[in-house]
Amino acid sequence: MTLDTQPELHQDATRWTVRCQHVDARQLHFSCSSCRNDRMVPMKSRHLSTVISASPDAVYAFAAAPENLPKWAAGLAEAAAEVREDQLVVASPMGEVTVKFVPPNDFGVLDHEVTLPTGAVVANPLRVLTHPDGAEVVFTLRQLDLSDDDFDRDAAMVEADLARLKSILENKPA
Numbered sequence: 001m002t003l004d005t006q007p008e009l010h011q012d013a014t015r016w017t018v019r020c021q022h023v024d025a026r027q028l029h030f031s032c033s034s035c036r037n038d039r040m041v042p043m044k045s046r047h048l049s050t051v052i053s054a055s056p057d058a059v060y061a062f063a064a065a066p067e068n069l070p071k072w073a074a075g076l077a078e079a080a081a082e083v084r085e086d087q088l089v090v091a092s093p094m095g096e097v098t099v100k101f102v103p104p105n106d107f108g109v110l111d112h113e114v115t116l117p118t119g120a121v122v123a124n125p126l127r128v129l130t131h132p133d134g135a136e137v138v139f140t141l142r143q144l145d146l147s148d149d150d151f152d153r154d155a156a157m158v159e160a161d162l163a164r165l166k167s168i169l170e171n172k173p174a
Helices: 056-064 065-072 148-169
Strands: 008-011 017-018 027-029 040-042 046-054 083-084 089-093 095-101 112-115 123-124 126-131 135-142
Touching: 027 095, 046 148, 056 065, 056 135, 065 089, 065 148, 095 135, 123 135, 135 148
Parallel strands: none
Antiparallel strands: 008 017, 027 040, 046 135, 083 089, 089 095, 095 112, 112 123, 126 135
């Protein structure tokens, strides 16, 4: 398939983004400037979660604190985060990355964008929800341009991070 149209610029509340005119709610188009080949590919998502026997407020406060990232989010932060303006700069398994969280809120939303060493930006939805047994932490992992093996590896790292968060907040060894 060859496209005769150009991507459009769209502005949301905080930034300009490029959006292909061929994107719909179920698929990403991979033939635009940021795309990999000339075909339509469904985007896979995986919702990874854990239930923690602690209040949602306590889980949110701990997970949102930059100094706690290396304690529980080893897939993201290997060492203490440095705060630069409204972003965190951390050493990660991928190299130095910047992380920008949504502003603090009362809804348990910890969504964040990670800017990789390549300059690519990955949006990561993360929620702390009320659960009958305490709090449920849900991370949405999107495959985008990863191979199935890389997607599975990333899912395992997120699951390990969530298990570590649970262990810390429930005061149990990992």
